Amino acid sequence: MTGIAQTVAENLLMKLFVEPLLMLWRGRSLLLATTRSDLRARYAGSVLGLAWLLIYPLLFLGCYAAVYLYIFQVRFPQFSSKEYVAVIFCGLIPFLAFSESLGLGVGSVTSNASLIKNTLFPIDLVPVKAALMSQPLQIVGFVMLIAAAGLMHKLTHAVVLLPVVWVLQLMMTMGLLWILSSLNVFLRDLQNIVSVVVLMLMMVSPIAYTVDMVPAGVKPLLAFNPLYYVIVSYQKIIILGEMPSWRFLGVYAAVSLGLFFIGYWFFSRLKRVFADNV
Numbered sequence: 512m513t514g515i516a517q518t519v520a521e522n523l524l525m526k527l528f529v530e531p532l533l534m535l536w537r538g539r540s541l542l543l544a545t546t547r548s549d550l551r552a553r554y555a556g557s558v559l560g561l562a563w564l565l566i567y568p569l570l571f572l573g574c575y576a577a578v579y580l581y582i583f584q585v586r587f588p589q590f591s592s593k594e595y596v597a598v599i600f601c602g603l604i605p606f607l608a609f610s611e612s613l614g615l616g617v618g619s620v621t622s623n624a625s626l627i628k629n630t631l632f633p634i635d636l637v638p639v640k641a642a643l644m645s646q647p648l649q650i651v652g653f654v655m656l657i658a659a660a661g662l663m664h665k666l667t668h669a670v671v672l673l674p675v676v677w678v679l680q681l682m683m684t685m686g687l688l689w690i691l692s693s694l695n696v697f698l699r700d701l702q703n704i705v706s707v708v709v710l711m712l713m714m715v716s717p718i719a720y721t722v723d724m725v726p727a728g729v730k731p732l733l734a735f736n737p738l739y740y741v742i743v744s745y746q747k748i749i750i751l752g753e754m755p756s757w758r759f760l761g762v763y764a765a766v767s768l769g770l771f772f773i774g775y776w777f778f779s780r781l782k783r784v785f786a787d788n789v
Contacts, residue, residue, distance in 0.1 A: 531775035538636050545632070546643045553644075564651040568600070568607055575599050579719045587721070597659055597750050602718030602742040604652035608645040609684060609738060610709050616641030616688035617695050617702050620785060627785045634782060635775070638688035642681060649677075660749050667752035676744045676763075683737055683767035686774030693781040717742050737766055 535542070554561055576596050579585045587595055619637045620627075626634050653673075660666050695701045716738045717725075725733065733739045740763035747755050755763075 527772055527776055530779075531772060534633070534635055534775075535639065538633060541632060542636050542640060542643070546640050549640070549644060550647065564648055565655070567648065568604055568652045568655075571603055571607060572596065572600050575603060575719055585719070593659075594663060594665070594750060597656065597663065597665070598721070598746055599719050600652070600656050600659075601746040601749055602716060604649055604656065605680060605741050605745060606713060606716060606718060606738060607652070608649035609680075609741075610713075611645035611648060612642045612684050612688065613691070613705055613709060615644055616684075617691045617705050619688070620692045620696055621699070624785075627782070634785065635689075635778060638692045638778070639685050641692075642684045642688055645684075646681070656749060665750055665752050669748045669752055669754045672744075672748055672754065672760075675760075676741070676748065679764055679767040680741045682771040683741070686767075686770030686772070687737075689774035689778035690770075693778045693785075696781070696785055712736065712738055717746075721746070734762070737770070740766060 554563065576599060579599070580592060580595065585595070590598060616638045619641045620634060623634070623637050626632055626637060657666065657670070691701060691705060716736060717733070722730070722733065722743060740759070744755050744760070744763060747753050
């Protein structure tokens with residue numbers, strides 16, 4: 512019985528932790544090729560084309576800066592006006608990428624029903640592709656931000672953690688999309704609910720304010736917002752020039768990896784009945 516229990520446990524661990532990584536590795540070429548093709552098609556009919564990757568975040572940044580600097584007249588002793596704009600941009604870029612991923616990914620299964628039984632392009636990769644589609648926006652935005660931080664002499668050795676934070680953000684997004692896209696098959700109102708939640712996250716996430724501004728009694732609530740870990744990590748690394756604490760990074764990694772592996776398990780269990788509901 513001990514041997515059987517051990518075999519069952521090994522199979523469960525394999526399915527939960529190894530299978531999603533193997534699936535992504537095996538489908539990497541197909542995934543990148545289709546994502547590249549969809550990105551070309553997305554901007555092909557646009558007058559400004561890829562320039563939207565620059566214009567889109569800059570428009571949002573301009574609105575935020577105008578509201579908080581000139582209307583609310585927010586000032587921080589430790590930041591100049593330029594540095595405060597960079598702090599906003601640190602939060603705005605990942606938020607816009609996350610928002611775009613949700614917009615593309617929540618309905619990705621129902622809008623690709625023909626792929627449910629397709630063995631050439633597994634349906635598991637469809638939400639992943641939605642997460643990847645938003646990454647050019649984030650990459651372009653962070654290139655601008657890092658260049659600005661360099662000109663302000665804010666970059667330190669902490670910048671080596673950026674790839675780690677970015678990969679964890681991507682895994683967290685994939686996990687959420689696996690969960691939400693599968694639930695959307697059975698609850699079609701979910702897309703509308705998510706749109707409202709995204710607007711709420713825009714207001715409560717630390718984009719235009721720092722964690723120090725949050726009252727002590729409310730700070731524990733920040734831990735329930737997955738974007739809190741992402742945004743604060745980028746702000747610390749790029750603008751504050753400091754390493755996030757190992758405890759903070761540990762919680763962030765646990766949240767991201769937990770969502771990634773649970774999300775895939777959830778999706779793989781529900782995909783068996785997708786064909787009967789789309």
